[in-house]
Amino acid sequence: MGEAAETFRAMKHESQRRRAHNRKYSAELLRVNGVKYEPKNVGAHLIVQGPNSIIDFWPGTGRWHDRAGIRGFGVQNLLKHIGCIK
Numbered sequence: 001m002g003e004a005a006e007t008f009r010a011m012k013h014e015s016q017r018r019r020a021h022n023r024k025y026s027a028e029l030l031r032v033n034g035v036k037y038e039p040k041n042v043g044a045h046l047i048v049q050g051p052n053s054i055i056d057f058w059p060g061t062g063r064w065h066d067r068a069g070i071r072g073f074g075v076q077n078l079l080k081h082i083g084c085i086k
Helices: 005-034 075-081
Strands: 036-038 045-049 056-057 063-066 072-074
Touching: 005 045, 005 063, 005 072, 045 072, 063 075, 072 075
Parallel strands: none
Antiparallel strands: 036 045, 045 056, 056 063, 063 072
16 A cells, blocks of 8 residues: 555544544534534534524534525634624
């Protein structure tokens, strides 16, 4: 097996580990801040109840789409968007 293949495998494993950590951390952060959400697809997709709309959030990557049309990235920015933190 070549060095490039080993490097790729290590990078893939690290990416999977990081996304799994993000799913756990983001869900916990939403819960601690009192944000209501419904997990879908074993936590890979969260339906978040915002103050004025529903927000689709993918915690593994950090992407979120407010169904009113606003898009963003990161759980901290999501919390700012729904008014939990400033």
